[in-house]
Amino acid sequence: MSFHPSSAWFLLFLPLAALAWWNWFRPARRSAIRFSSIARCDGIAPSIWNRLRPLVPTLRMLALALVIIAIARPVKSNESTKTFVEGVAIEMVLDRSGSMRAHDFKVGGKDVERLTALKVVAEDFVSGGDGLRGRKNDLLGVVTFAAFADAVVPLTLDHDVVIDSLRQLRTAEQNEDGTAIGDALALGVEKLKDAADRANADGEMRIRSKVLLLLTDGENNAGEIEPTDAAQLALACGVKIYAIGMGTKGLAPFPMETPFGTQFVQQPVNIDEELLTKLSTDTGGQYFRATDTDSLVKIYETIDQLEKSNVEEQKLVRYRDFAVEPFTLAGFSVPPFLALALILLCVELFLSHTRLRVLP
Incomplete structure (x- = not known):
């Protein structure tokens, strides 16, 4: 138990209660009746009511003290912190077409296919690592595409699910190969x-911005929706597109199965950078070109800085005011201080006007 800071100074008046009690008992001139002798009274023992005479001023003093304590507001405070999050909803739209098997990226000093490098960097983007701070306060989802677009993970705050899905990504088989950029964009939007409508309706978090992170290494050659039409849909829904063209410039080694095993054949890298630039700039985003793993990491770092979530903490303090609320003392429920003071005053008034009445 403590006292409210704004009214604790009332405790300075507590000595007044003790002063009032002392004033009642201090010697004073009183009225008297003349008797020739009081010798016969010396042997009379005082009654129980005589002995209880100090009870009246004591009750009065205690009641006054309780009133002063009540005015000082004895309270018990419970402090809680409420966090308000303005997160970013990020849909990662990832190309898994056959061209993502090109081995023009390195991870840990070893040549790896583009999709492997993408999974490593994307995982760091989600959970933090290698210069990336992670997106713990953001809704993240995954859409993959080759000839068809698939919503792999719905937008969620459960980032373990997102990471698991990234680790399980595989390049498309030959019968589903293609690059349906427009369909993937429309699905992501x-x-x-x-997801943003649901989050704002639930009130659990506020969506600060909606971002579509498109990563591809080719040209749109499949699907029913034109990428530019999907970009207009994104603009109408307030979605920014950040596009990344992934692949080295010139020729890249592609694996080919031969009777002698897997061999690598140099093939040209064809990325429709003009289209990707238009998709980004039309929606307020940016286009980036990643030619190796280091540049891919730096691109993700840039996006990390451009799209930040906002977290605010508000401290809430709730007070239980024991002046008007009961409290527990030594395992027993005790009435509020004002109620205790009223009870003592009633007892004092009753006694002072009946058996403990003092004649003038």
Whole structure:
């Protein structure tokens, strides 16, 4: 138990209660009746009511002290912190077409296919690492595409699910190969809009911005929706597109199965950078070109800085005011201080006007 800072100074008046009690008992001139002798009274023992005479001023003093304590507001405070999050909803739209098997990226000093490098960097982007701070306060989702677009993970704060899905990504088989950029963008925009509407309606978090992170290494050659039409849909829904063209410039080694095993054949890298630039700039985003793993990491770092979530903490302090609320003392429920003071005053008034009445 403590006292409210704004009224604790009332405790300075507590000595007044003790002063009032002392004033009642201090010697004073009193009225008297003349008797020739009081010798016969010396042998009379004082009654129980005589002995209880100090009870009246004591009750009065205690009541006054309790009133002063009540005015000083004895309280018990419970402090809690409420966090308000303005997060970013990020849909990662990732190309898994056959061209993502090109081995023009390195991870740990070893040549790896583009999709492997993408998974490593994307995982760091989600959970933090290698200069990336992580996106713990953001809704993240995954859409993959080759000839068809698939919503792999709905936008969620459960980032372990996102990481698991990234680790399980594989390049498309030959019968589903292709690059449906427009369909993937439209699907990503739809998921972003729905998730943002739900989050804002629930009130659990506020969506600060909606971002579609498109990563591809080719040209749109499949699907039903034109990428530019999907970009207009994104603009109408307030979604920014950050596009990354992934692949070295010139020729890149592609694996080919031969009777002699896997061999690498140099093939040209064709990325429609003009289209990707238009998709980004039309929606307020940016286009980046990643030619190796280091540049891919730096691109993710840039996006990390451009799209930040905002976290605010508000401290809430709730007070239980024991002046008007009961409290527990030594395992027993005790009435509020004002109620105790009223009870003592009632007892004092009753006694002072009945058996403990003092004649003038």
